[in-house]
Amino acid sequence: MSMKVQTRQVDGVTILDLSGRITLGEGSVTIRDAVRDVLAKGSNKILLNLGDISYIDSSGIGELVSAFTTVKNSGGELKLLNLTKKVHDLLQITKLYTVFDVKDDEATAISSFTK
Amino acid sequence: MADSNSSRVSFTLDSSLDSVNKIELTAEQVAQRAGFDEDTIPHIAMAVREAAVNAVLHGNSYDTSKHIVASFETTSDSLIIRIADQGPGLDPDTIPDPLAPENILRGSGRGIFLIKAFMDEVNFRQLHPGTELTLIKHRTPAQPGT
Numbered sequence: 001m002s003m004k005v006q007t008r009q010v011d012g013v014t015i016l017d018l019s020g021r022i023t024l025g026e027g028s029v030t031i032r033d034a035v036r037d038v039l040a041k042g043s044n045k046i047l048l049n050l051g052d053i054s055y056i057d058s059s060g061i062g063e064l065v066s067a068f069t070t071v072k073n074s075g076g077e078l079k080l081l082n083l084t085k086k087v088h089d090l091l092q093i094t095k096l097y098t099v100f101d102v103k104d105d106e107a108t109a110i111s112s113f114t115k
Numbered sequence: 116m117a118d119s120n121s122s123r124v125s126f127t128l129d130s131s132l133d134s135v136n137k138i139e140l141t142a143e144q145v146a147q148r149a150g151f152d153e154d155t156i157p158h159i160a161m162a163v164r165e166a167a168v169n170a171v172l173h174g175n176s177y178d179t180s181k182h183i184v185a186s187f188e189t190t191s192d193s194l195i196i197r198i199a200d201q202g203p204g205l206d207p208d209t210i211p212d213p214l215a216p217e218n219i220l221r222g223s224g225r226g227i228f229l230i231k232a233f234m235d236e237v238n239f240r241q242l243h244p245g246t247e248l249t250l251i252k253h254r255t256p257a258q259p260g261t
Contacts, residue, residue: 066222
């Protein structure tokens, strides 16, 4: 199942609803392009909703990290929402869980972005 | 002496992401038939996927003239998976630690780490040319041989 992205705006935050697999190849490129597209349009508050991500490999994790640093270097914020157990465990194992700001509630996530 | 409970399957594939997907799926199926539990099976499949990606991407550099060889062997004790490429060879001692503070925000370099996290034994063998990665997952006492 290839990765799909849907974009919406809530209170100045761009939410990317991701579904499918974030793996080497199509999935990782899709997320990279989606984040760059959001930044190019002038939005640097990005929330990645991973609730429907069924699988992520090390390349996918690398893309999440790259997206995080790209957004941060542009003066923005990138946060994660609705991690599945699988993704949560992978971020824990790779010591990335404390690098990202992870939320499990959309409203809380949106209000946590710097105004 | 051959283990009466052992079975082995091996195949040669081209250096493509499609091959990676096939190897991952095979690992999942073999692990399932071998009786591993539902938490362990995806870990085995992920470790094998990472090894296959390394073979295709870093070993063979997607070179269509080079192949990867994958074998799956089940014994009464273990599941043994071997992934071999035809690349320049990999020295595992040169792989940076992805957990080190200076590497934690790197966009790559976590594949070998995840393989070691999910498998019980990981061995590298230089083939000259190429590298063979052996991944071993031991059965628990509650999982009888097939």
